[in-house]
Amino acid sequence: MPIFLLLGVDYNAQNDGFEESRKYLINNIAHTMPHTPSKIDSIKAKKLTSGPLLARNSIWNLVGQIAPMAVGIVAIPRLIHALGTDRFGVLTIAWMVVGYFSFFDLGLGRAMTNLVAQKLAAEKDHELPAVIWTANLLMAVLGLLGGVVLAFLSPVLVHHLLKTPPALQRETTRAFYLLSLSVPFVISTAGFRGILEARQKFRIINSVRIPMGIATFAAPLVVLPWSKELTAVIGILVVARAVFWLTYIYLATRDMPQILRTVEIDRSLLPMLFSFGAWMTVSNIVSPVMEYLDRVLVGMLLSLTAVAYYATPYEVVTKLLILPGAIVAVLFPAFSTALVADHAHAGKLFRRTVKYVTLTLLPLTLLMVLFARNGLDIWLGPAFASHSTRVLQWLAIGVFANGIAALPFALIQGAGRADLTGKLHLLELPFYVATVWVLTTNFGIEGTAIAWAVRVIVDAILLFWVAGRFADIFLRYRSIFAATAVIGTAFALAMIRMSLPIKLLVAVLMLISLSAVTWFMLAADERALLQGLRGRLLPPRIQAKATRA
Structure with missing residues (x-):
């Protein structure tokens, strides 16, 4: 199964869109360095x-x-x-x-x-x-x-x-x-x-x-x-x-x-600190508004019971974002360093982390969509499951997109362009409010979940586009559309109502396909690392059988 956006991300040193960001960094950070601005021979930067x-x-x-x-x-x-x-x-x-x-x-x-x-x-x-x-x-x-x-x-x-x-x-x-x-x-x-x-x-x-x-x-x-x-x-x-x-x-x-x-x-640092910080504050204020707005509007437009049916699957599925959150906290300073020291390495780092997060979140969210009704039925009972299954499925799709979107978000801010993420959030807010209001009024809490999923998917697309424009990452749009279509089809298949035995069969086929694609997408050094890890974890007898096979 092609990986969402991964096949469409490639490094291109000739992308003129990076020049504005790179000149800003060079003028403010590296204008006195004896090395070429695009690559600093820094052992410290490589270690970091x-x-x-x-x-x-x-x-x-x-x-x-x-x-x-x-x-x-x-x-x-x-x-x-x-x-x-x-x-x-x-x-x-x-x-x-x-x-x-x-x-x-x-x-x-x-x-x-x-x-x-x-x-x-x-x-x-x-x-x-x-x-x-x-x-x-x-x-x-x-x-x-x-x-x-x-x-x-x-x-x-x-x-x-x-x-x-x-x-x-x-x-x-x-x-x-x-x-x-x-x-x-x-x-x-x-x-x-x-x-x-x-x-x-x-x-x-x-x-x-x-x-x-x-x-x-x-x-x-x-x-x-x-x-x-x-x-x-x-x-x-x-x-x-x-x-x-x-x-x-x-x-x-x-x-x-x-x-x-x-x-x-140093008072001369104040404009730079406040400029970056002010736009960070915009994102910090607007993001929580968009995070809690859906539940507030459900309570206003529907009922507090509907809030419970919506908020419970939301709290469960969004816990998956802990993984990209942990990675992004590390990547932000790493991107800040790499974009100054060697932006080719920053591109490589970005591509690999997109790949790893995608390959981790995709099976988790697909399985959550596939077994949403069964899981809710066991956990909270059939009545709750009948109201919240579609909500959980749409939210899981959104979490997949939102988790990957955290990576270009970190890259853009690492390039010193917090203004771009802040402007995107301001641009998205009124459209999101209108979408949640209309879909919740007409389709209930499933409409609310659809609005949330659409918002984070659009946000992911915009962030990858901005990253390509301002952080020297070239996006191959044909590959993006192909990968998105295939993964969208997989999610649509997972949302179809089917018996548990059929679901188990579909899950096995999806995981086998994803494992094959994962192996194909890994670089030679990554495959060698996995093989070495397998050699350390598997007993010698099983290793010998695998080698003879």
Whole structure:
């Protein structure tokens, strides 16, 4: 089975569309380098973008996301039982508020990571202290501002926006005041973590992220034997945030000690940081709006019961995006480095990651579409399955496209063009609102799922086109159309109602076909790696039989 977009992606050094981006990078980063601008002979850059390093870091990120989720599954029922539903509801809102107030960094953390990675690629380490301290000072100021804003809004949130029971209003207000103290730590942490991200130190990052994620659920459990007050529960979370903030500062300065020797603020960096960061903020604001809009409109236009039928499969299928999310977090600084040091290598890196993510997500989403009704029937019962099967199928198709779209998104932002992704999101928003409204009104929650799938598919197409235009990746449109048609046919086949034995037969045939295509798509070194892995994993007797065969 041809791979969506993979067959249509090729590197083309003659693409004039990259010149605007590359000249921007050269003028701002590498104008004093003695080497040719298109390729910097940097051992450091090669190490920071090597395949084995990126693979290990992606695995670390995956573990860093899954481990806290596993703890949360165990801890949340105990928290609900101990705190009660009202207090636990306040705790969940506190978790959400801290996440949203992280937007107060105005994208400066991401901008700093991008710029530090580019400086490392250009071997201009002497300029790093100015970049790091300028960005972190701005983030510290914004963090303090965010904390003050949250403290000021706390009474309004508790007494007017949230339906807080009267008996809990005073306690909740005090808890939100405490919560506001964590905002500066949250925002400043992103800055020091960004230093480690630019240096591809994801093992170190996740050695902090994992206990920090676990503490989000476990720390409240620690104080429950002494107090069930929200001030105690949220207070321990604030203390934990402060401890992890200090830990990131220590690890970042230990990894890059020169930033302690030179503390420098460079005002000339402000336009570059704010330009990149501002467009990052646009994406950070618009993306959550589009993420939650479908469920809000289902509640407005249909019913809360319909929200349950829609949101449940949504929460399940979108968990597949953890995989591309873990990879993209590693690729963003890698692309930032590679596009300066050797953009031919950036193209190769992009093609390979598209291939790997595609070959991983495609069988998972196809099987989810094929067995949607059976899975929902076993898990939630026939009544729920009758309402949510089509929803799950359409959402799975969208998740496939959305997972692959994360890769050109990272490439474009790694090229310093966060403005392009921000503009795309602004362009998509009104069309998405109209599409969700019309399809939900006429076709119910299946229409909502179709609208979401169409939006992310269009988003993927636009992102690949923009990546080809501005990041030197040539798209062969005939191959794209052919691959899309074949994969679309496979998804359409998987959506046909059929008996379980027929589904099992179709699943086997699909997996065999995909395995054959996967082997064909792999390069010689990738095949050799798989054969070597098989040699280490299979018993000698089975290896001998395979060799004789």
